[in-house]
Amino acid sequence: MENEPTPHSMPTERDSGSWRPGGTSYGSVSRGRQAPGAQSPRGPKWRPSLSPTNTSLGEQYAEFVAAVQFLSVLPVPSRSGRAPQSTQDASTSSQTRIGAAYFPIVGLIFSLLLWLVTWILGFRLPHLALTALCVVGLVILTGGLHLDGLMDSCDGLLGGRTRERKLEIMRDSRVGSFGVLGGICALLLKWAFLGSISGAHLVPSLMLTLVLGRWAMLLALYVFPNARTSGLGVSYRQVVTRGQVLQAGVISLVIALIVGAWLASGLGLLIGLLIWVCAGICALLFGNWINAQIGGLTGDSYGAIEEFTEVVLLLVLALF
Template identity: 40%
Template sequence: MLNSFRLALSFLTILPVYKKMASTEELARSVSYYPLIGLLLGLLSAGINFMLHRLGLTMAADVLAIVTMIVLTGGLHLDGLMDTADGLLSGKNRERKLEIMKDSRVGAMGVLAVSIVLLLKMAFLYELTFDLKVTTLVLAPVAGRWAMVYAITRFPYARAGGGLGNVLKQAGPMQIIVASVTLVVTCISLFGLQGFVIIGAILVAAMMITGTINKCLGGMTGDTYGATGELIEIWSIFVILMGQQTGIL
């Protein structure tokens, strides 16, 4: 259990806490802990925001909270978002889309996608009250990484042959169960019974996003896992903002 957690932490962040060569089984088991890694990242990000807010910063505190997350993850998921946008929005056939996504160069669609996502994250966070902002920063990365586990366990791998994404496909029901428990416990702890509304919104969005990607590519890839996580993060923030504006939260 501890080794699987350390492996997940090492894989999803820049922290080198697992230096051994991991087996296929270990990589698959580590998927269970993706939302827990998201929780740790969220707590750090929220902590940064809290401290800077106490110093009198507002928008700067929000931006630095987001930057903290990007630095700790090495921009891994944003890179996946850019590659996915370049491929899916290219207008090409399935095979060509996968080729474009594999290209290390970033195209115009990728730049636009990452710019829009970051701008929306900052705007949505800025509009939240301070208390909701802190709890949202904790929940969003948990939701994003749960969605990654959902994508890994729900859909086939799109590319022929091997690859890390194909290895992760060996994760199964136990991984999504553990990941879902982490999401539910976190959401209910932070938002009470209203958290079930947020969970429902996250589930619907995850189904729609991954279903659309699967339809376009015939499966998922490592890049689309990262893109799914980023999109669900921003969706979670938006849902909580709408809950604030309508008085539900």
């Protein structure tokens, strides 16, 4: 027939852009031959897509970078050479990363850096001076992030009478007497407990404390509701998934078991497991108390739980 298309002019799945081996569509990008004069879908900005493995590795590295930059002042470059999105814009963006799964790894990095300090200066300084440097060094590495949360929480939880007043005080950037006292007590107790731990056990104790303190903070963030309907604490909780919490829990448990075996050859694994459980109990008990006071947790509460867990774990390790 005159108008009947020839086999070569018949449209096919390949030419329509919906064909791919196995029958799954790629979308509107044609995989067939381009018509004369048509613009190639592979324009000047086209890049070959990453394989699923590379994409996964890239995402995990981005999560790791986000965790380091969220919890510390350490400069860590991203794969693109640019820093991830600032967490200070979290309240206006649903794409904020905080790298929750890698919180324990950040604690491990802190302990390794402090180990380096003790190794360099340990030949000249006494034990108490080294432990003081560790306490101060940790404040510097974190930018005082968790300590600030502890101080604000002490002001609000101990200085307010009603839930609304407590939340109002915690939002105030000024530090009151309860906050100053809480911060001083936390620093003094850390120094005292670290000073009570022998030099041979100082580094593994730091590893356990710093890794599990951040695991406890993440556990509380996931378990307890938010005290407010908006703010950074709400945004943080929105981007944390159960998978990230489980991944962080497994990472922290493995580190605890390895470091526990380092601390004691016989019962090391049991010690590591008990310390890991103790960190979880601290998060749940202290988080439950804060939840009863203000009907949930805030961003400051997470820092307070982290600091509280560190102090309790150092006390337990000092008793061994």
